[in-house]
Amino acid sequence: MRSSLKDVAARAGVSVRTVSNVVNGSASVSEKTRVRVQQALDELGYRPNLAARSLRAGRTGLIGLVIPEIHSPYFGELAGLLVEAAQRRSWTVIIDQTHGRADEERRLLKGTHAPIVDGLIISPWALDASELSKEAGSTPMVLLGERDPRQVADHVAVDNVLAADEATRHLVETGRRRIAAIGPQPELRNGTAEQRLTGYRQALRRAGLTPDPVLEVPVPTLHRTAGARAMEELLDRGGPAPDAVFAFSDELALGIMRTARDRGVRVPEDLAVVGFDDIEDGRFSNPSLTTVSPDKAQIAERALQCLADRVYSPGGGLKGTVPPQRITVPHRLVVRESSRPAEGGSRGAGS
C-alpha cells in the first residue's frame, strides 16, 4: 500500500499540514522540521495521490487531444510535440482517435473524457465548430485547422488559402500549365480542404489559367491509398494529362507518386508534385517531396497557450469571458525534387 500524508506525518511526528507544506513548499517551514519531514518522505517513498489532489483542486492536470488518427505521420508528429509542450506546463495528455467519424467526435467530447480533462484540443473532421462547442459543454477547447465562422472557440491553424496559393504559384512559375488539385473532401465539415481549394483556384486565376473541374479530384480520406486511386482516376479520364499536381496532404502526394511510377509517368519530368504537411517520409521519398511546411511546434505551443489562458483564468471556460482567439501560425514552401524544373533528371540528393 502506498503511504499517505498521514503516514508520513506520524513517522515524522508532525501534523499532516506540515507535511503538505513541505511537499508543496506552500508555507514556510522551519529548517529543522523540514529536514525531518523530508527524511520521512524519502523513507516511505511518498507519492501524492493525484485523485485526491484533483478532487480537492477541481482540476485534473489532464488535457484531451482528439485527432482523427494517431498513426498518421502528420498527427503523430503533432501529437509528439503537444505531449512535450504539455509536459513543460505540467500537463498530461490523453490521446483519442476519431477516425474522422462524427459519432466518435461527439462521444469523445461529451461522453468519455469531458468530465476528466481540464481542456480539449481537437482536430475536427466531421463536426463543425458550433456543434463541437455544444458537445464540449463548458470544457475549454481549442480547434486545430478548422474554420469557424461564428468564432465560438479558440483556433490555431496556418493560413490555408495563402499556403495553397503559394504552392500552386510555385508550380505555375516552374512552367506547369495543367495543374490538378487532389484532395477536396466535400463531405467533411472541416473547412481545411475547402480553403486549400480556394487558394489553388485563386493562384490559377492570377496566372491567367482557368480552373478546370476535371482537374479537381475529391478523395474520401487523406491517405496514400486515396491519393493513388485519385491519380489513377485522373489518368484514366482521358483528355490531356496533367503536368502537375497539388496534393492536399503529403500522404496523398506519396500515393500519387506511387501511381505515377506504376503508370510510367516520371516525376518531376512529366509531372510535378507538391504536397502539404512536410512529414518525414517526404524528405526521404523517391523523389523527395516538395511540400508546404506548417510550423508544427508553434501549433502545439500556441494551442496549449490558449488552453492555459482559459483553464487558469477565472472566467476562462468556453462560455466564459475570455474572447475566442484566432491564431495563424507561419508556414513555408519547401522545394525538393518532386517539383524541380526538368533539367537534371531525378538523380542526386536534394539540398
Place this chain on the structure above:
Amino acid sequence: MRSSLKDVAARAGVSVRTVSNVVNGSASVSEKTRVRVQQALDELGYRPNLAARSLRAGRTGLIGLVIPEIHSPYFGELAGLLVEAAQRRSWTVIIDQTHGRADEERRLLKGTHAPIVDGLIISPWALDASELSKEAGSTPMVLLGERDPRQVADHVAVDNVLAADEATRHLVETGRRRIAAIGPQPELRNGTAEQRLTGYRQALRRAGLTPDPVLEVPVPTLHRTAGARAMEELLDRGGPAPDAVFAFSDELALGIMRTARDRGVRVPEDLAVVGFDDIEDGRFSNPSLTTVSPDKAQIAERALQCLADRVYSPGGGLKGTVPPQRITVPHRLVVRESSRPAEGGSRGAGS
C-alpha cells in the same frame, strides 16, 4: 458548476445512495424512484466526477504508455492500436515519450505518472528490465520487445531471433551472398537489436556463409537518417560492395534506399533490401519494401490482457503472486519489390 450526486438527490427528493444506485445499477431500485431519479439526472446533465470515483476506488482507469517516440511510424501505429484496445476495456491511455533516454524512462516510470496510472506499458530502450521494475515500484507493468533474463515482468514481443533468421534466409534464397546487417545498437540495454543480429548470423551460418564484421553496421538511432548514413559508411569502406541489406527497422531501410539511389545503386537489382516493422511507408515507397511484419494488433491486445490480469486480481501487482508471463506474438515476412530477384526490374506494382 457541474452538478453532483447531492444536487440530483435533492432534486429527486431521495438520498445520494439511491442516486448512486441508479447511476451504477448497483442495487435494485423501485421502478418508480428509478424513473424519477433518471429524470433529475437528465435535467441536471449529471456527469460523475472521475477524481472522486478514483479516490474511492483506488483505481484511476488510466494506463500509461511509455514509448521512445510517438511520431515514429511503428510506435504511432502501435499507439493507435493500444488506444483502441484500451477503449474496449474502458481504459484511457496516457502516452509519453522517452526519446530513448535513460533519465526520461526513469522519470516517467517513477516520477510523473506512476502514481496516477493503474498500469504501464513500456517499450524500453535505455534501461534493462530489472532496473525498470525497480523504478515502477508496485505498478503493474508490461514490457514490449525487451529481453528480460530474470523474468521480472510481463513481456510481449515477436520472436526476434527467428524473424531475423527468416529475413536473412530469404535474402540467401534469392541468391544474395554479401548480406549486410544495418541496425545493431551496442549502447542500448534493450535486447532487440542483439536478438536480430543473432538471427541474422545464425541464418548466414546455416547457409554456409561466414558473418563478416565489416558488414555489420551499428547505428545510433533507428531513424531514416541513421540508415542513410550507415549505408554511406558501408559503401565508402571500400572492398566488395554488399548485394543485400537486412535493416533492423523499416525506417533504416528507407534511409538506406535513399542513399542507394543517391549513389546510383539500384534496388533490388544491385542491392536487395529487407526491413522490419511493416510500416505503411514501406508499402508505398519506391521500390516498395520487403519487411518482417509483426502482428501489431495482437501485441496491443495481449499487452492489455496482461495488465488486466494484474490490475483486476487480488495479488496482481508487479510484486504480487501472478507469475510474469512471456508472450510471443506471430510475425510474417512480406516480400515486396525491394528484394525481388532481378528479373522484371523495378517497374510494376507489388502484389
Place this chain on the structure above:
DNA sequence: CTGAAAGCGCTAACAG
C-alpha cells in the same frame, strides 16, 4: 428498498 454517515487523501481556512 432506502437513508445516514464514514472515509478515500489532500488542501486550506482557522486557531493557536
Place this chain on the structure above:
DNA sequence: CTGTTAGCGCTTTCAG
C-alpha cells in the same frame, strides 16, 4: 511556525 479540521464527490457499510 504548526496543529486541527472541514470538505471536495463518491461508494458502501450499517441500520432501518
